[in-house]
Amino acid sequence: MRSSFILLALLASGAAFAQDAVTYQRPPAVIEELLLAKPTPGVSVGRNGEWLLLAERISFPGVEELAEPELRIAGLRLNPRNFSTTRGTYSNNLKLQHIKTKEIFPVTGLPGDLRSNNPQWSPDGKKVALLHYGQQRVDLYVINVETKAAGKINTAALNATSGPAFAWVDNNTLIYKTVPAGAGALPAAPAAPKGPVVQESKGRAAASRTYQDLIKSPYDEALFTYMTTSQFVLNNGQGEKNLGSPAVISGFSVSPDKQYLLVRKVEMPYSYLVPMYGFPHSWLVLDMEGREVKNLAKNPSSEGAPIGFDDVMDVPRDFSWKADEPHTVIFAKPLDGGLGKQKAEYRDAVYATDVTGNAAPKELFRTKRRFDNVTWGNKEVALVHESMFADRKERYSIYNQTTGKLDSLFEKSSNDAYSDIGTPFTIRNQYDRPVLFIQKNGELLMRSQGASPEGDMPFVQSYNLKTGKGSILWRCPANTYEYVVEALDPEKLIMLTSRESQTEVPNYYIRDLRKRSLTGTPVTDFSNPYKAMEGVSKQKISYKREDGINLTGDLYLPKGYDPKKDGPLPVFVWAYPREYKSAADAAQVRGSRYTFTRVGYGSPIFWVTRGYAILDNAEMPIVGEGNSQPNDKFIPQLYLNAHAAIQALAKMGVGDSNRVAVGGHSYGAFMTANLLAHTKLFKAGIARSGAYNRTLTPFGFQAEERTYWEAPEVYFNMSPFSFADKIKTPLLMIHGELDNNSGTFPIQSERLYNAIKGHGGTVRYVQLPFESHGYSARENLLHMLWEQSQWLDTYVKGAQ
Template identity: 55%
Template sequence: MRYLLFLFSLLMTATLHAQDDIAYQTPPKLISDLVLAPPTPSISLSKKGDWLLLLQRSSYPSVEELAQPELKIAGLRINPANFAPSRQTFINSLVLRQVNSGKDFTITGLPSPLFASQVSWSPDEKKIALLHTSASRVDLYVIDVATRRAAKVNKTALNSIMVDYDWIDNQRLLYAVTTKTAAQAPKRSLLPKGPATQENLGKASPRPTYQDMIKSPHDEDLFAFYTTVQLIQNTNGAEQKIGQPAIYSRVSISPDKKYMLTQTIKKPFSYLVPASGFASAVSITDITGKLIKKITDLPSSETAPSGYDNVQPTPRGYGWRNDQPASLTWCEPLDSGLIKKPAEYRDAVYQLAAPFSGKAEQLFRTRMRFSYVLWGNDQAALVSEGLRSRQQTQLNRYSPITGDLEKLFSRNTTDAYSNPGQPVTAPNQWDKQTLLLLDKGNKILLNNITGSSPKGDLPFLLSFDLHTKKADTLWRCQEGTYEYVAQVSDPEKLVLITRRETENEVPNYWLKNLRLRIADRALTAFKDPYPAMKGVQKQKIKYQRADGVTLTGDLYTPAGYTPGKDAPLPVFIWAYPAEYSSVADAAQIRGSEHRFTTLSWGSPVFYVTQGYAVLNNAEMPIVATDTARKPNDNFIEQLRLNAEAAIRKLSDMKVGDSNRIAVGGHSYGAFMTANLLAHTKLFKAGIARSGAYNRTLTPFGFQNEDRTYWQAPELYHDMSPFSYANQIKTPLLLIHGDADNNTGTYPIQSERLFNAIKGHGGVVRYISLPYESHGYQGKENILHLLTEQLNWLDKYVKNAR
């Protein structure tokens, strides 16, 4: 008996000792300084380009801040103390800069400390609005640009959980306010009303594995309490109630400011899908909230068929035509929503104009699934359609006068070289963004901020003739830099604002005049936040896997390192798989070696400062090798080919020591990592963060795989590294946020894989980061994460025996 007590005491001591050892750690100071360096400000440009707002975002919050009360319900993360989304990244400083003079102005009247979000300009750009979120409430502030003074304009605290504020016009704002105080929240009774009950009466409801769903009648009460709002119209500080309190999932003002399109959630609330998929009612009211017309009732998305490109057999995509005063448009499927059903046309788009008492008019039909329409004027609009399952997209010119729909171009969505960019828009007479039409309506501008090419990413601006379908390049980024058009300030004079960077120069904004061809003028002069990275060498390397598919990656080597002269380095490969329908698309060059390296918490590049070669963004394409197969049909084989090619390239360059290589990834990259360790012996260690490892827990599809578990059970088994946990003998570091809200990546995925590997005697360590979601935020957690990763790499890779 004494022996048993002694043994129990030892076990308890060992357990407590293990728990006590798990204290927050920090990485070397060099890494800490890099990750905690203040980021360069982001900017918000006025439409005319005469004002520039510099926005300095807050640094990483403490874990203590993350630990504040949080309600996880209906797919939402809510701060119950202030009726706002939890875990926001706030702006803590704003500076107004006059573009012509370059003079900076401080804004007075803002709270200190400032926790700002949702910054927006008034239509005439004489005012700027923003939300300030304090511990107990959300308030709306308006800045007068002329005086640079801010003032709070609301009386009742805002509710920003589901409805954003909006400018009605230059004097009026629309927003939602709370109807009760936080203290009035429903209390959980020790004796529930009854058991939580769900049933299905023969209807198929194939849904993804969403997180944080409603689970009980008490959850229903909480959801209704926190999302019920009162709409308010604020005119120069005077508030007026609009309609009655309701759960609004959407409020949209008509271009002429006379009507509102509203979507209100109604019971019963779903236990399977998030709030965005709840049953709802779509209505049109006047600007005072008076009901004009009930448009339709939309069912819960529980009933949506599985498979990409399948939709519910109901109307969808309600919205205003931005080129008309008040015309409602929407789409309806012509094939019962089922893509496998033979049909010449898949969707039809309809219109109902004010006063909304007539019959809806069919505008056009699409042969693929309707995506969106970008309205221009009576002459032209652009209509997008496509099929995700086939990675196809098509852009059409629509004539509102004749009703004709003419194809402009189509392409595969994975064909980066053929991407012409996005159409440039401009505000019309109702201050709504519409298609920018030039040359008497014959031409548009297309802006491609990526500009993929065989020479790497070289962004460009095109002029495109809607009739001849001929494109002329107005401007393209020079080789040796990475620069894209951030805004077309004057389309007639071709005055642009661009964002330019190189591998050694931090991104800054420039004023460019293509007509006058005068020298570019710098609008910002942001400094390098990472002086410790000076001398680190970066290059985009190109190599081929055994079957001929061309791959690329961003290779970083330490300052002063010389391949061939210095010994090969330990290597850390970081990647994320992507699916392609053709070998040609997979082989295209993506990215630019001339991008400035920005370091966020998740970057693997930190470890180049610790003597590692880092291959970041190592391409891991999964390609459909023939038309009869889908990319994932030989997923594991292609992962192996990708990894072998990268290792071989690094070895041939005399940069990487092929006997000291680690692989890592986040989310789907973590899934990739575990599979590589289960099916190859190529690596000394792996780091997998926030992944999903058992695909039977995501049975209705995952990533770009739309086959269900019951349609392809062998695929789900073979692609799950959990199925081969007994083969994972390479040391694996598993990391997961204990509050992960991403679809499919429950923390249990890492917990179960850890237990499976441990049960088979593998080398594995599992770090559960408190209060973290799918992306990590807490300063202490991030510093600890970077330490754990470095320790793992040093122990099993750099100092491997």
């Protein structure tokens, strides 16, 4: 740890904190122990259901690692030394575990300093491919499951800057993107610009959201091209072969028959207003020699495209391979000009085209809402999903390829979790593509999160396509939280599940759904990494706000706490507002009371070990029914939610209503500042990485799609910056120096801090060096927890 590294802009009033820049601090020992506890391994399930790949997460990096060179261009954050993205989460210490015997084997042949993520199993489940993100290059390794040994297969370094870096073609063949030969050194920055950077608009509307890390100069354009240009390489285990010429590839996939590639190729001119995914691009089909077979579409930049949540560009989109045919591509095209607010009987048409012929694309079906996706099955059954944001409605339909009919199967509010029928189980077809598993009785097998008034109780059901009725085959047992991870044998209903409880860490089991029983002991044997949390009580509490809407939250109380003996505790409420078009949907219970407590770096749960009552995931619904929009009454509803939570804890005798803090991250930080500006309910607030002046996000934010010019009063009234003179409750503000999230520029926190300070409020602003919207460096995280501990103890626990 570099103790001399200086935090920027740590200014505060009051004697409790220094006013000058400070060195990194560490929180109380119990909080540090919880933060640095090694979590249970990540698990990847093998394709054939025989093996698990276990991987340990690499601990939080040091701030020096975040300080390494980074290119922030075109909405990407790139490592110029190894042609990959930065700020990834990596794993090492890989092991293979046999599911039935439960034997665990170490994997040999991997680098000692392995940094890997997202392993991919071969179609037959006998190999695993994964990337190693080295300091100077990215390499591709393949693990042989039989020998438990790995080896590097590439010669040229891989390019992992955008989209997938590799894919299996068959059991022995991989295709991957490499840094082109002769790429040379990173382009040198010009000593002086050749002229100004000029942008111009000639009367055409071009609304743009508040993106960060955009291209800003010709030099940025050169950097982007250099970093993202890649060369396809095919490797069949006998050697490497280059396919085609280098290009900027933002996505690719292999055809079901393994003969073609579907490629999204980015083209110039690059935009200075939108990130890479909005740049001009072509959808191409290449053969396995890299030759262009077909140009399916040439789409322009998304500059000037409509920005409503139901809007799309008036061009072909959502290209993908049709899973049940050898080389057919499907795509969607809007029928309403791409404008969601325009009246139209049908929104989208979905087409199919055989890439080997010259016939015009064939229209398959039309959707009355925006097309989302289709899961192919057989010639009579494919499951189509469509939805619209405006009315928060979604629909599942059955598409019959033989008759061409699309018949509605099920429709509900997208906010209605209780009515969710789940997602279908799939099996691999002759092309090794996932398709619907259709039971012998013609019904689908579905798994659902199982939201209910009692909380989430996952289930598996058999769903009748004729009646639209489901028959539950298995539901999560009482007092536990268990869900299906993988169908080991869907015909016999043998499933791999993950099971946990408040006191049991999640472990994997084999369950026979027909017998409704577990088959023996757990497959895995993970232990509790959070010993300091043992004895802490957790319960999901329910309460009502004054207008009758039911609310819930996860209440944590300290080990050994007795409300009659110990009295009410200081309270820390953590929340994130969500918008609904229905009061009934807003009142639904979400989550389970029986889940094992995980302690992430951003969690408020740390402070239950310091004598606080913690209300985590406190529901903050913002409802706008009928023609009204949720944000029309954002502030009054925030008050109702917060007041109800405080009173509920007071009535239980566990919370001191005069010693309550509120906090949140991102939109939760925005909520926190608003509660402090408009209520006197709290003793302190903690706001991390928020946006506080909505006029700086004038073309919409969160679930608000009206622009500032359409609803200026909404933007003004929802901005805590507008009421900074009213914020007298102590507010701790924390922000990553290099926040990359749309709208939450660090200037948002800087300006609110200055406004509160200018009006005599109590406020402290901490800017974490090199951090993005989420935080990752060990020193920064420990210091953040110290800041929050100091703030809570000073202004809440010690409050009179």
